[in-house]
Amino acid sequence: MQYYKLSKKLAWISLLLLTAACSTPSDKVFLQKAEVVSDELLDAMADEDYDLALNLYDARFFERLSKNEWQTILKRLNEKLGNYQSRKITASNVSHGFSTISTTTTVLVYRVYYEKSYSIQKFTFMSDQKSEKMSLVGHYIDYPEIEK
Numbered sequence: 001m002q003y004y005k006l007s008k009k010l011a012w013i014s015l016l017l018l019t020a021a022c023s024t025p026s027d028k029v030f031l032q033k034a035e036v037v038s039d040e041l042l043d044a045m046a047d048e049d050y051d052l053a054l055n056l057y058d059a060r061f062f063e064r065l066s067k068n069e070w071q072t073i074l075k076r077l078n079e080k081l082g083n084y085q086s087r088k089i090t091a092s093n094v095s096h097g098f099s100t101i102s103t104t105t106t107v108l109v110y111r112v113y114y115e116k117s118y119s120i121q122k123f124t125f126m127s128d129q130k131s132e133k134m135s136l137v138g139h140y141i142d143y144p145e146i147e148k
Helices: 002-023 027-046 050-055 059-063 067-081
Strands: 083-095 103-114 118-128 135-142
Touching: 002 135, 027 050, 027 083, 027 103, 027 118, 027 135, 050 067, 059 067, 059 135, 067 118
Parallel strands: none
Antiparallel strands: 083 103, 103 118, 118 135
């Protein structure tokens, strides 16, 4: 009798896990959606359309840094490295959090080439498990020192 109850419980748990796994989009969906936003942002930066670029960030991004301060950083990037040339994704990761508020974190790392040098830019996105809205919450930029 106890074996039957245990088997029944395990069957329910398996069914719940299977349902949860099937209802969550694949990592590829999260990566594709994040890439669309990253590409739009990098294109806006290349065109020096900072208003469009700044509107792609989630409000949480500007909790520690104002929009004006970030715009100044983006402008300085073009001044130091020259005009945008091309970009390439060098790394990506999707991690799913399972808690009372399930979120997925998607990270894309680009190598962005300019006239004088390159930069490494890391974009961090948060979204719900259904990937309905990708929020750009982090953007890290690093580049080598440029000799004068």
